[in-house]
Amino acid sequence: MVTQKHLEKILERLEQAETLDGLQTASVTLRDTLDVGHIAYHWVDSAGDQYGCGTYSIAWQERYLDKNYLRIDPVVIGCYQRFHPVDWKRLDWSSKAARAFLSESIEYGLGNQGYSVPIRGPNGQFALFSVNHSCSDEAWADFTELHRRDLILIAHYFNEKALEFEPERTPEQSQALSPREVDALTLLAIGYSRAQVANTLAISEHTLRVYIESARFKLGALNTTHAVARALSRGLIVV
Amino acid sequence: MVTQKHLEKILERLEQAETLDGLQTASVTLRDTLDVGHIAYHWVDSAGDQYGCGTYSIAWQERYLDKNYLRIDPVVIGCYQRFHPVDWKRLDWSSKAARAFLSESIEYGLGNQGYSVPIRGPNGQFALFSVNHSCSDEAWADFTELHRRDLILIAHYFNEKALEFEPERTPEQSQALSPREVDALTLLAIGYSRAQVANTLAISEHTLRVYIESARFKLGALNTTHAVARALSRGLIVV
DNA sequence: CCTGCCCTCGCTATTTCTGGGGAGTTGATA
DNA sequence: TATCAACTCCCCAGAAATAGCGAGGGCAGG
Known part of the structure; x- marks a missing residue:
């Protein structure tokens, strides 16, 4: 006992x-x-x-x-x-x-x-x-x-x-995303296409592209999928 | 107290x-x-x-x-x-x-x-x-x-x-991914293009596509980015 | 006041991804 | 033994994303 x-x-x-x-x-x-x-x-x-x-x-x-x-x-x-x-x-x-x-x-x-x-x-x-x-x-x-x-x-x-x-969990402090970038990545992470995201956010698809690009740049990501993956694993977006 | x-x-x-x-x-x-x-x-x-x-x-x-x-x-x-x-x-x-x-x-x-x-x-x-x-x-x-x-x-x-x-998370909803599917999604999540992934895994791009598609299906994902996001947030892959 | 960041919009061309077919081999399980 | 899941390969056409060049207004901090 x-x-x-x-x-x-x-x-x-x-x-x-x-x-x-x-x-x-x-x-x-x-x-x-x-x-x-x-x-x-x-x-x-x-x-x-x-x-x-x-x-x-x-x-x-x-x-x-x-x-x-x-x-x-x-x-x-x-x-x-x-x-x-x-x-x-x-x-x-x-x-x-x-x-x-x-x-x-x-x-x-x-x-x-x-x-x-x-x-x-x-x-x-x-x-x-x-x-x-x-x-x-x-x-x-x-x-x-x-x-x-x-x-x-x-x-x-x-x-x-x-x-x-376990030193695995390196926090890797990264640059914060702007609200619109967070919106964009979040919607992309739940499966929306760029057209749908642009429509949902009520902006042109080109503007959306600018957000995705700047988010990619901030996250050091090679493409959209990479950016979403990084944002997710750094906790910058929650899905 | x-x-x-x-x-x-x-x-x-x-x-x-x-x-x-x-x-x-x-x-x-x-x-x-x-x-x-x-x-x-x-x-x-x-x-x-x-x-x-x-x-x-x-x-x-x-x-x-x-x-x-x-x-x-x-x-x-x-x-x-x-x-x-x-x-x-x-x-x-x-x-x-x-x-x-x-x-x-x-x-x-x-x-x-x-x-x-x-x-x-x-x-x-x-x-x-x-x-x-x-x-x-x-x-x-x-x-x-x-x-x-x-x-x-x-x-x-x-x-x-x-x-x-919450009966949401039924076991059937959590289809396990096959090893190759995990490989594919993992490499996609770190920013590789399909061509790069296929090359890395030493398989044809068509084969790779089959994996991505079946992973998408299993995860109920609408596209590749969605599949990667879901796999990540369900802990099926780690980046 | 200027610099920087955020938000918004446009065009064109190229690359990449997706969806529709099909087919053959293993290996484990029932 | 039969069946199923996983793994491998192929074609094609259309949809979507990326890359490159632009533009301007708003708002905050140095």
């Missing part, structure tokens, strides 16, 4: 971690505090880069990366589509690949029970915080029921730290 | 909400329990649809929608780029539009302090949970420091409910 005090201690420890190694040792402590088989944090972006951290054996981690299990892991696939934390039993294990993956994971020391919290950050960043254990269904249901909130918080703090250590 | 018991009660109440109206009344209770000026939940999806819920005045909500303040609200823009909860003071209020927005919001009854938790769901769903109050900087710093964890949890539960009531 994890008390409020335990939780505070765990979160503080996570907050104080200063390196990825620190997160690694914190996760061992976390596993012992929660008294479960394994805990794991798994970070992935749409470019396919991964970072893992937790108490799984090195052999399993290597196997996972080597075989590119990311693509077939029902935990990853299932969590990617939902917001809610989920018990592994409720995921789709019907495919042959999934069942093979499951039995292999058990060979590598994973337990029969699992619970994962999906977390998302800016720019398509996606991470999973998972707890893994070996016990009966009833005991596991009790555990997850009891610790659901704690796990959400821990997942959040874990991800916060992982993001902090 | 909100005790652990208060928090549990709030979360339970949120869990038990069965309609959007239920969330609305829960948010009033929540505001009173936290003893702040306002609380607000603001949901946005990649199609540009919005849903708001909270204790802001109807007049302000209408004004916000009417003027499309979503596009200039520094809270939305700032939170869209980060994972961490953030104090409104730390956002970028330098633009003229932002300052006008701020003073107008105060006219409509908002306080001078604010704190927002960004939350993300599948398919580019993005939401904000905000607390707003009128007090000194020191008092606010104490409040946010003390309640940071609670606010994260409350935000999470709020979003969970809001997603539950």
Whole structure:
């Protein structure tokens, strides 16, 4: 049983971690505090880069990366589509690949029970915080029921730290767009053609072109699609 | 001061909400329990649809929608780029539009302090949970420091409910893209022309076109720019 | 007062994208 | 084994976007 005090201690420890190694040792402590088989944090972006951290054996981690299990892991696939934390039993294990993956994971020391919290950050960043254990269904249901909130918080703090250590998220302060440029790019981003945008904004198509061009210039973009993509990923427009 | 018991009660109440109206009344209770000026939940999806819920005045909500303040609200823009909860003071209020927005919001009854938790769901769903109050900087710093964890949890539960009531994001709407489609859209998003993309991927331009078309179809996009924008905001590609 | 930025409009020519067809190979899944 | 999804290639005509040259009025800050 994890008390409020335990939780505070765990979160503080996570907050104080200063390196990825620190997160690694914190996760061992976390596993012992929660008294479960394994805990794991798994970070992935749409470019396919991964970072893992937790108490799984090195052999399993290597196997996972080597075989590119990311693509077939029902935990990853299932969590990617939902917001809610989920018990592994409720995921789709019907495919042959999934069942093979499951039995292999058990060979590598994973337990029969699992619970994962999906977390998302800016720019398509996606991470999973998972707890893994070996016990009966009833005991596991009790555990997850009891610790659901704690796990959400821990997942959040874990991800916060992982993001902090990842220099990927370069803010890249860019020049602000004028209101009309924002209008133009926004409408283009929702699929309007130039003629439609011009019509919507009640300006000539040529004027619109000037906006798009100046936005392209400000954003250092090579074409309209590029400009829209940059404006989106820099948060200058919201679609 | 909100005790652990208060928090549990709030979360339970949120869990038990069965309609959007239920969330609305829960948010009033929540505001009173936290003893702040306002609380607000603001949901946005990649199609540009919005849903708001909270204790802001109807007049302000209408004004916000009417003027499309979503596009200039520094809270939305700032939170869209980060994972961490953030104090409104730390956002970028330098633009003229932002300052006008701020003073107008105060006219409509908002306080001078604010704190927002960004939350993300599948398919580019993005939401904000905000607390707003009128007090000194020191008092606010104490409040946010003390309640940071609670606010994260409350935000999470709020979003969970809001997603539950919004059947918009059905799994079928989130067609996954094939690897080649991801390649194509990614390269387009960084400004390559079709000829360049085809060359980079070492395929014919016609083949590339097939990918773009099928990606457009899967994403329900009207043209290439739209497809790239949707893929970006749903986190299917990263630039 | 001038400089710079924002907003507005016009023309022509070229390049690029889109939409309509069709066809064959893999590989995994059922 | 059959089916489906993904991947690859081809033609053509019309629609749309880009590049190049212009122009002028308004509004703010140095």
